[in-house]
Structure formats: C-alpha cells, structure tokens
Amino acid sequence: MLSVTEARERILSHFQITASEVVSLTASANRVxxxxxxxxxxxxxxxxxxxxxxxxxxxxxxxxxxxxxxxLRVVADIPAGSAPTVTLASxxxxxxxxxxxxxxxxxxxxxxxxxxxxxxxxxxxxxxxVTFTRVVKAGxxxxxxxxxxxxxxxxxxxxxxxxxxxxxxxxxxxxxxVQVYKKPRIAxxxxxxxxxxxxxxxxxxxxxxxxxxxxxxxxxxSGAQTVYLGIAxxxxxxxxxxxxxxxxxxxxxxxxxxxxxxxxxxxxxxVIESNGKLNFWRVNMRPGKPLAFGEYHGRPFIxxxxxxxxxxxxxxxxxxxxxxxxxxxxxxxxRIVKVRCAEEIESDGRESYLRAIIRDExxxxxxxxxxxxxxxxxxxxxQADALLIIPAGVKCVxxxxxxxxxxL
Ligand code: AMP
Ligand code: MG
Numbered sequence: 001m002l003s004v005t006e007a008r009e010r011i012l013s014h015f016q017i018t019a020s021e022v023v024s025l026t027a028s029a030n031r032v033x034x035x036x037x038x039x040x041x042x043x044x045x046x047x048x049x050x051x052x053x054x055x056x057x058x059x060x061x062x063x064x065x066x067x068x069x070x071x072l073r074v075v076a077d078i079p080a081g082s083a084p085t086v087t088l089a090s091x092x093x094x095x096x097x098x099x100x101x102x103x104x105x106x107x108x109x110x111x112x113x114x115x116x117x118x119x120x121x122x123x124x125x126x127x128x129x130v131t132f133t134r135v136v137k138a139g140x141x142x143x144x145x146x147x148x149x150x151x152x153x154x155x156x157x158x159x160x161x162x163x164x165x166x167x168x169x170x171x172x173x174x175x176x177x178v179q180v181y182k183k184p185r186i187a188x189x190x191x192x193x194x195x196x197x198x199x200x201x202x203x204x205x206x207x208x209x210x211x212x213x214x215x216x217x218x219x220x221x222s223g224a225q226t227v228y229l230g231i232a233x234x235x236x237x238x239x240x241x242x243x244x245x246x247x248x249x250x251x252x253x254x255x256x257x258x259x260x261x262x263x264x265x266x267x268x269x270x271v272i273e274s275n276g277k278l279n280f281w282r283v284n285m286r287p288g289k290p291l292a293f294g295e296y297h298g299r300p301f302i303x304x305x306x307x308x309x310x311x312x313x314x315x316x317x318x319x320x321x322x323x324x325x326x327x328x329x330x331x332x333x334x335r336i337v338k339v340r341c342a343e344e345i346e347s348d349g350r351e352s353y354l355r356a357i358i359r360d361e362x363x364x365x366x367x368x369x370x371x372x373x374x375x376x377x378x379x380x381x382x383q384a385d386a387l388l389i390i391p392a393g394v395k396c397v398x399x400x401x402x403x404x405x406x407x408l
Contacts, residue, residue, distance in 0.1 A: 001284040003392060004317060004351045010279060011293050011318055014300050017328045018182040018252065025170055028162050030223050031180035032328045037156040039173055042146035047102040051141045054115060054130050055096040055106035057088055058138040069133045076103060077126040095126040102142060109141035110134075159330030161223060184253065184326040186219050187246035188212060189229040191239060191259035191268055192306065197231070210378065211257040211311045215304075218315050219255075222323040222333065227251055234265035243271065243296050252326055254299055255319060258306025261290040268303050272296055284392060286350040287375035288314045307375035313353045313387065316406060339367040339388070339405045345397040347390040355384035356405065367405060384408060 002010075020034035049055065056072060064070035076086040076094035078101065086094060088105030095117075096102070096109060112120060116131040149155060155173070156166060162180070170178065195209040196202060209231055216226040227249045232238045239259065246254045259268035260281055272278050272294045281292040281303070288310035292303035302322075304314040316334065324333065339358055356367040370383040386405040390397060397403060 001282050001289075002280050004283060004285050007280060007283045007291070007293070008318055008321060011302065012321060012325055014295075015252075015322050015325050018184055018326050020179050020181050020328075022177050022179050025167060025176050025178060028170075028178050028180055029164060029167055031162050031178075031183070032223060033156055033158055033160045033162060033178060034181050034328060035179045036154050036158050037170065037173075037175065037178070039149050039151055039153045039155050040175075041151050041173070043148040043172060044143050044145055047142060047144050048099055049096045049102060049109045049141060050098065050143050051109055051111040052097050052120075053095075053109045053111040053113075053141065054093045054117075054132075055088065055102055055109050056093045056136060057090065057105055058108040058136050058140070060090060061108075061110070061132075061134070061136040064132060064134055064136075066133045069131050071129050071131040073129050074126050078103060093130055095130075107138045107142065108136045110136045111141060157330070159328050161329050161331070161333065181326075181328040184224040184323055185227055185249065185251045186224050186323070187227045187229055187249055187251040187254045188215055188219065189232055189242050189246075189254075189256045191232040191234065191256055193234045193265070195231045210308050211304075211306070214308065214312060215255065215257065215315060218312070218320070219323070222320050223327045223329070224252075224323045232256075232259075234259065234267060236267050236271055239267050239271045240275065243275070243301075247297050247299060251299065253319075253322060254296055254301045255304065256301070257304045257311045260292040260303040260305065268292065272301055272303070276301070284350050285313075285317070286348060286352040287373075288317075288353075289350070291318065293318075305375070308378040309355070309381050310375045312381060316387065317353065335407045336389075336404050337365065337386075337407060338402050339365045339386070341388075341397050341399055341401050341403060342366040342368040344399050345369065345388070345390060347394050347397065349393055349395055351392040352390040353387040353406075354390060355380045356386050356388045357384060358386050358405065358407070367403070 072093040075092045078084045078096045080097045080099040084103040086103045094103050117127050190209045190212050196206050198208050219226045229242045229245050232242045259266045276295040278294040283291045288305045290305050294301050304311040355370045359366050370380045389404045
C-alpha cells in the first residue's frame with residue numbers, strides 16, 4: 001500500500017500555482033503575495049520621538065544630577081503631525097509628543113515624567129522652561145529615520161501569506177494595492193444517506209453532516225475558497241450529479257468526504273473510475289486509510305474518508321499542502337515540532353496521526369493523548385493541540401521518546 005509520503009508526492013505533482021491578480025490592501029488579508037515588496041521609503045520616514053517629553057541637545061544634560069538640576073528654555077511646542085522649523089541652540093529645548101518629528105539640533109528626548117512638568121492634563125500649553133536632574137544619552141527616546149528599514153529593502157517576499165500585521169506594514173509603506181495569487185476554488189461535497197445539514201431535524205438513524213462545516217473552514221483557513229455542492233445520496237446518480245456541478249463551477253480541486261471505502265454503498269470510487277481516473281484509493285495511514293485521489297472529467301479529485309477525525313487528518317496531510325502549492329505559499333502554515341511522549345503509545349505499524357495535548361514541563365515539550373483515538377471521536381480532536389506523527393513500522397513508542405507533532 002502507498003506510503004503517506006508517496007501518496008502526497010503523487011498528489012502534489014498534479015497541481016500548479018494559480019494565476020495572479022491585483023487586489024486592494026483591504027482585500028489582501030490571508031492572500032499570498034505574487035510579487036516581492038520593496039520599501040518605497042525609509043521607516044520611520046523621519047527622526048521622531050518615542051515618548052511625550054522634551055527634545056534636547058544631549059550634551060546640555062552632561063552636568064545634570066539630583067544635586068545640580070538643569071533648566072532649559074522651551075522654545076517650541078511640537079505636536080504629532082507638525083513639521084518643526086526651529087533649530088535648538090545650546091540651553092534650549094522643545095516640548096514634543098510621541099511620533100512628532102525631532103527638531104534640528106536635538107538628539108534626545110527626556111520623557112515628561114522625568115521632568116518637573118508633570119501635570120499632564122490634556123490641552124495645557126507648553127511651559128516656559130523645564131527642569132530635570134539626570135544625564136540624557138544621545139539618541140535616548142529617538143526613533144531615527146530608517147531605524148526599521150531602508151528604502152529599497154525587500155520587506156515581504158513573493159509566496160508570503162499575508163497576515164494582519166503584514167497589512168499594517170504595507171499601509172505604513174503607502175502600498176494600497178498588491179499582486180496576489182488567485183484564490184484556489186475548491187468544490188466540497190459530503191456523501192451519505194445518513195447525513196442531514198446542521199439545521200435539519202434528525203430522524204432515526206440520521207446524523208448531522210459535520211465534515212462539510214469543518215472542511216469548509218479548513219479550506220478558508222488555507223487561503224482558498226469553498227464552492228459548496230451539498231450532500232450526495234449513496235447512489236451513483238446522486239454522486240454523479242453533484243460532481244457534475246463541480247465541472248460547471250470551474251474549480252481547481254473537487255474534495256469529497258466518505259463513500260470511498262469498501263462498503264456496499266460506497267459509490268464515490270466507482271463514479272470516479274468510470275468518469276475519469278482513479279490514481280489510488282488507499283494509503284498506509286491511521287486514521288484515514290480509505291483516501292482516494294484521481295480525476296473526474298479532467299478535474300483533480302480527492303476523496304477523504306468519512307469519519308470526522310479521518311477527514312480532518314486527511315485534509316491536513318494531503319489537502320493543505322495542495323492548497324499551499326496552488327496558492328503559491330512558500331512556507332508551511334502548520335508548524336512541526338519535536339515533542340516527548342508523556343505516556344507509552346501503541347501503534348499498529350501504519351503511519352499514525354494521534355490527537356495530543358502538548359504541555360511544557362520544565363522547558364521540555366511533552367505530549368499526552370486526548371482519550372480514545374477512534375476516528376469518529378471528534379471531541380478528541382477538539383481537545384487536542386497537536387497531531388503526533390508515529391512513523392510507519394513503529395508498534396510502540398516508549399515514555400520519553402521524541403516524536404514529531406503538527407501543531408494545530
Ligand atoms: P463512509 O466512509 O461512508 O463509510 O463513512 C464512514 C463514517 O463516517 C460513517 O460513520 C459515516 O456516518 C461518517 N460520516 C460520513 N460522512 C460524514 C459527514 N459528512 N459528517 C459526519 N460524519 C460522516
Ligand atoms: Mg457512507
């Protein structure tokens with residue numbers, strides 16, 4: 001049977017990066033950059049104060065001490081947003097607010113709380129003079145021009161997944177539009193006569209379709225777009241008619257759950273075989289052995305297992321990498337770390353993905369399983385913060401042994 005790595009490689013070889021488009025900065029969150037971003041100007045753009053206080057010439061303060069207070073004349077008042085024209089001479093200072101440009105001549109700021117001007121009621125005019133009792137070092141509380149980055153520096157690279165803080169940085173640089181890769185479109189369907197949507201009442205033998213909701217959220221969180229097709233019945237016709245909808249929707253991938261096992265009503269595999277190609281339908285892993293890959297009328301198709309934990313694991317192991325590739329992401333969005341097993345773990349020799357809670361014990365990351373590992377037990381996944389990877393061929397992992405874990 002195919003190993004997880006072979007299966008993933010086979011799947012990935014069928015996908016290419018999507019085209020790019022230009023979107024507004026506002027619409028660019030969770031998208032992937034299709035261009036390098038270079039700074040059009042220095043950041044900060046001008047020397048400015050990091051504190052509310054008084055801009056001074058630091059040399060003036062060299063004699064200041066508790067026993068010899070220093071008094072400077074205040075010759076200007078510089079709020080944020082203003083453009084000071086004064087040049088400080090020896091013995092002079094300027095009241096200055098956080099973010100306001102430093103006046104010429106000044107090279108340091110003494111915070112207001114370190115001076116005698118400590119009435120901080122809003123709206124008070126600047127005092128005539130200010131007194132303080134300590135030495136102020138050159139550069140103290142000054143954010144010099146170009147401290148964070150210089151004009152021309154590459155700040156974000158092609159293939160970078162744009163996070164909220166990245167949008168803030170792009171705005172700082174005056175970048176209102178960015179070129180990003182088109183969002184991959186993923187058709188999503190569930191299959192099974194037992195399934196009802198979350199708002200339908202349950203009659204005997206029926207359950208709510210939970211995979212659609214979890215998988216759609218996973219798709220969105222990977223920077224792709226879900227085209228929801230609905231629930232197919234366990235008949236050839238119903239499966240075919242939903243898959244046909246995916247063709248009209250012009251999607252990059254068709255993703256289904258359930259119906260790919262060896263049950264008498266598992267039609268999905270057969271529909272794929274007779275309307276396209278079935279590349280493989282089993283992988284040597286746990287949970288999630290019945291996992292199908294192929295194409296339906298030329299469209300890539302991945303059939304995840306039906307059990308909710310298996311569907312989730314199948315997504316993380318096979319679908320997320322596809323979406324990352326399609327959307328041009330260069331770095332993996334899930335982090336893999338080494339953890340120590342806090343308990344002995346039995347495995348069956350298949351590559352296993354087990355739900356675990358990670359704890360920090362004196363600086364060492366340890367992992368304990370979240371109860372029984374049945375692939376229908378979604379609660380065990382809800383409680384987990386990682387999937388432990390037990391390699392193929394391993395039947396027992398002793399306490400204290402290191403294994404890899406995918407952080408969720
Ligand atoms: P199957 O692969 O069709 O044999 O389904 C395996 C198990 O997963 C069965 O217990 C199904 O009821 C369950 N299952 C299948 N699809 C879903 C779904 N969309 N949501 C929740 N459970 C499902
Ligand atoms: Mg079924």
